[in-house]
Amino acid sequence: MSNYDKGARRERELLKKLDPEGFVGMRAPSSGSGGKKADGEERELPDVLAGDGDVFYAFESKTSGNDVIYIDGEEIDDLEFFSHMFGAQEKIAVRFDRMEWFFFDPSELYQTRGGNYRIKKENVNKGETLSELVC
Amino acid sequence: MSNYDKGARRERELLKKLDPEGFVGMRAPSSGSGGKKADGEERELPDVLAGDGDVFYAFESKTSGNDVIYIDGEEIDDLEFFSHMFGAQEKIAVRFDRMEWFFFDPSELYQTRGGNYRIKKENVNKGETLSELVC
Numbered sequence: 474m475s476n477y478d479k480g481a482r483r484e485r486e487l488l489k490k491l492d493p494e495g496f497v498g499m500r501a502p503s504s505g506s507g508g509k510k511a512d513g514e515e516r517e518l519p520d521v522l523a524g525d526g527d528v529f530y531a532f533e534s535k536t537s538g539n540d541v542i543y544i545d546g547e548e549i550d551d552l553e554f555f556s557h558m559f560g561a562q563e564k565i566a567v568r569f570d571r572m573e574w575f576f577f578d579p580s581e582l583y584q585t586r587g588g589n590y591r592i593k594k595e596n597v598n599k600g601e602t603l604s605e606l607v608c
Numbered sequence: 609m610s611n612y613d614k615g616a617r618r619e620r621e622l623l624k625k626l627d628p629e630g631f632v633g634m635r636a637p638s639s640g641s642g643g644k645k646a647d648g649e650e651r652e653l654p655d656v657l658a659g660d661g662d663v664f665y666a667f668e669s670k671t672s673g674n675d676v677i678y679i680d681g682e683e684i685d686d687l688e689f690f691s692h693m694f695g696a697q698e699k700i701a702v703r704f705d706r707m708e709w710f711f712f713d714p715s716e717l718y719q720t721r722g723g724n725y726r727i728k729k730e731n732v733n734k735g736e737t738l739s740e741l742v743c
Contacts, residue, residue, distance in 0.1 A: 492643055497693045499653050502637040508627055518634050522657070524693040558632045558659040560695055 477503070483536045483568055484521050490574070491523050494607040498523030507555060517551040522561065525607070531561035535592070538570045546588035549579045567592055567600060575600030612638070618671045618703055619656050625709065626658050629742040633658030642690060652686040657696065660742070666696035670727070671703045681723035684714045702727055702735060710735030 474482075481500070488498045500521055507516035519531035533552045535542045544565065556563035565577045577600045582590040609617075616635070623633045635656055642651035654666035668687045670677045679700065691698035700712045712735045717725040 488643075497643055497651070497690065499642060500637055502635055507634060508623075508632055516632070522694065524695060526693050526695075529693075529695045555632065558661050558664075559657065560659060560661075560664045 480534065480536060484534050487521060487532070487534060487566060487574060488523065490603055491607065495525045496523045496607065507551065516554065517548055519552055519555050521566070522559070529559070529561045531556040531559060531563050532566045534566045536568045540594045542567060542592045544582070544590040546590065549590060553579065564606070567597055569594045569597060572597065574603050576603070576606045615669065615671060619669050622656060622667070622669060622701060622709060623658065625738055626742070630660045631658045631742065642686065651689065652683055654687055654690050656701070657694070664694070664696045666691040666694060666698050667701045669701045673705045675729040677702060677727045679717070679725040681725065684725060688714065699741070702732055704729045704732060707732065709738050711738070711741045
C-alpha cells in the first residue's frame with residue numbers, strides 16, 4: 474500500500490472515530506490544490522475538515538510506522554492559513570502505528586532550527602486524546 | 609465531456625473567480641461521502657467550500673445547458689446539515705451556459721409540491737451576483 478493510500482485510509486478512520494461523537498467531516502480531494510501562494514508554490518489543503526455545529530476543525534493528519542514524525546513548516550503555515558480563512562480551529566492529528574490518535578495545536582509542537590516541526594512517539598501522549606478533543 | 613467532468617470544471621471555475629476576491633476554497637472529493645443518514649442513505653457533501661476569514665460558504669453548485677434546473681430536496685437538506693455542522697453559510701451556486709454565476713439561499717428558491725427545488729433561467733438574475741456575494 475502506498476503512503477498516499479495509507480494516509481487516506483487513516484483519514485477515513487479518523488472520520489469514522491469522530492462520527493459517534495457527533496462530528497461530520499470531509500477529506501480534501503487527492504488532486505486538490507488550495508491555490509498558489511505569492512512565491513508560486515501550491516498551497517496545501519487541510520487533510521480533513523470536521524465539525525459538530527459547535528466547533529469546526531481543520532486537521533493536518535500525520536501517521537507513521539516509525540518513532541518520529543517531521544512536519545514541514547510550510548504545511549503548518551498552510552494549515553493555519555486555511556483555518557483562518559474557513560473559521561476553523563487547526564489541529565495536527567498524529568497517529569503512530571498501534572497507538573491511538575493524538576491532537577496538537579501547532580504551537581505545542583517542537584520546532585527545529587530549520588523551521589520544521591517534530592513529534593516523537595515517546596511524547597505523543599502529551600497531545601489531546603480524541604475524547605478530550607471532542608468534549 | 610461527462611456531466612461529472614463538466615460540473616467539476618465549473619466548480620474549479622467558481623473557485624478561480626472567488627480567488628481575486630480574497631477567498632480560498634476547496635472542492636469535495638469526487639468519491640467522498642459525508643457519512644450515512646438515519647435512513648441508510650449516503651449524505652451528500654457540499655460541492656465547494658470557500659472562505660475569506662470573515663465569511664465561510666458551503667456551496668451546492670448547479671450548472672445547466674437547458675432552461676431550468678431542478679434540485680432534489682434531499683440535496684438541500686444535506687447542504688443545510690453540513691453548513692450547520694461546519695459553521696458555514698449555505699448557498700446554491702447556479703450557472704446556466706453563457707451566463708454568469710448567481711447565488712441563492714435555499715429559502716429563495718421555488719419549491720415544488722414534491723419537496724424539490726426549481727430555478728428557471730429567466731429568473732436566475734434574481735439571485736446575488738458574485739460581486740454581491742463577496743462584498
